[in-house]
Amino acid sequence: MRKDELKGRGAQINPHNKFQRQEYVREHEEGIDLPDDTGEGQTTFTSVFPKTIINKVTSPDVGMDFSINPYQGCEHGCTYCYARNSHQFWGFSAGVDFEQRILLKENAVSLLREKFDSKSWKPAAITLSGNTDCYQPIERKLCLTRSLIQVFSEYRNPLGIITKNALIQRDIDLLSEMASQNLVKVAISITTLNEELRRKMEPRTATIKQRFETVEKLAAAGIRVSVMMAPIIPGLNSHEILPLVKEAANRGAAGVGYTMVRLNGPIADVFEGWIRTTYPDRADKVLNQIADAHGGQLNDSRFKTRMRGEGNYAEMVKNTMKIAKEKYFPNPAKFEYDFSLFKRPSKSGQLDLFQ
Template identity: 45%
Template sequence: MITVSIPSSDLAFTAKVKSSCFVHWSIYSAGVSSFTQQIRGRGVRSNVTGRYESQVREAFDDGWTADDGEPRQITTEVAPETARVIITRNDSPDVGFSASINPYRGCEHGCTYCYARPAHAYMGLSPGLDFETKLFFKPRAAELLEAELRKPRYRPEFIHIGGNTDPYQPQERTLRVTRQVMEVLVRFRHPFTIITKSALIVRDLDLLAEAAAQGLTRVAISVTTLDRRLARSMEPRAATPEKRLDAIRRLSAAGVPVSVMFAPSIPGLNDHELEAVLERAAEAGALGAGYVALRLPLEIKDLFREWLESDHPDRARRVMSLVRQMRGGKDYDSQWGSRMRGEGPLADLMSRRFKAAQRRFGLDAPWAALDTGRFRIPPKAGDQIDLFAP
């Protein structure tokens, strides 16, 4: 295999190279191209150049590499990230939280549709395979969080853990960054929420149960499909659907309020499972539910299309046609208010189906607000004892 670097602005040269080589090319509308090859245990099929790079990297098969028919493998690389702050703020009106913590950048779960993929371009890396194989963790996350919570001007509001990438991806088993963050929040009696598609969350039932008993936490588990084969295709390194349902069951049994997220809902691929997923989650003890229509911003639209054509060629054209029907004829529309649900008859039908299923399975009760009044700054070693502390 050969990799050629081409200035991203020189599309004429790109076209000339394409016409002179008898190899497999995929040329995208943004001028980014890639040689596609199945990678064992990974979600996407290529490593498109990030949109901020000055050169485009073109990989193609020159015929010299032996092809034994076996998918090749890529080893995951993990590096520390030097963060100066740990709480991220946003003012998006349709996100549902303004403060969040992301212990990791990139995600080994490899979900083909992940809306966080484009953020890897800020690191000079690809939103494609780099996003799944070149990960960053924040080793000082707990230390930075404690310093932030101790500031005199700090005012508590619930913090969402995992708003960008999954806080319980495989590396968390040994790095334990998410658990250390939760330990700080529980010690400060600070409210927080978590979203994950990993069964690893049950490792921290001790912390979650303690926080839940004080009205300080809620958990959302993402269940995208009940079809194990489809789940392995879409989310190759995430927990199986049954393990996620078991996580809901165990969280609920421990007294932790838990909801199920059917996200993303992909028309023509998994949307027919919406009712079945909510029913199984309710049987497992979920108290609420949510959904998000498939989002394909920036590089994701090309990566997703490439994956569809590779793994589901029989329905690729239909799926993309239905997606465009929900997005005003485009692959994606980033308008606030509609980006999570889509627009048009198909999006309206999806919304009505979801609300009907919520009511049918008892997943539509409003959540009680998490308690910010319990927030306390615990004494540090060497602090003078406060005789009037509760």
């Protein structure tokens, strides 16, 4: 590791936030003009109190209708994370700020309960972690996600969860009960079988071993769990499709999905800075292949093509994944949420006896 690298961080820079007209800059390399408040390993947590917690997802190609993100920003520090861009809306950078300045939505549970109590709410599947990971490290202390799951269970509202953190094992007691009623499904993000690559690309996430153990334990508890190989990055993990899908099947996963990497906005600066520092010998090849999968650009915002890419390389990935699924998941079991079980608990706690 170079002396000027930020240990344990995916991003090594703070790209400019296009929504800010002014920003602090370091005039002197010695840092004598302003205090250094973004030092190595330093993370700050700030409580925020939004007016709403359920987000309506309008994108037609992400596979969800509603999402909840109890945390904004993510300490996991994945270099490719598309959620980095959303941190700019809060006045922060998509780079190191995204990993070091975490916002905690402390009123998330009360907002969710209020929404479920509203007569206008019709039961619908809501995904935890549509943007940032709901099981990132601070969750171990705050238990915001666990409290949200308890509300989902109480109202019997269908729930989806996406995570790459083994901490979800803590909540198997709640999830297994919901699973018995077809009210929950989980997707574990596993991008690689290479632990060295994982440490460099996703520095504060659970190990690959822990993630596959999580798949195994969730499946054993009767919880519908799939694996997301997201994203597939040419020249880094694209050659691992077949063995990774095989391992997912061996561990009891119900299926596997994937997305192609895309580097929109400042994420391109973050990722390019990371790969030129970490893998300088293959940086140009990786970046060129990413661009080849998106019409010659690193970024791609087009619905229907942005998640899968296009061109020869994207087609090769698509065909390889198809072969892997046919080989290791020949008869995938279908899953449907049960929306008929939704109920609003009585305020007194006694009327339920007569329902």
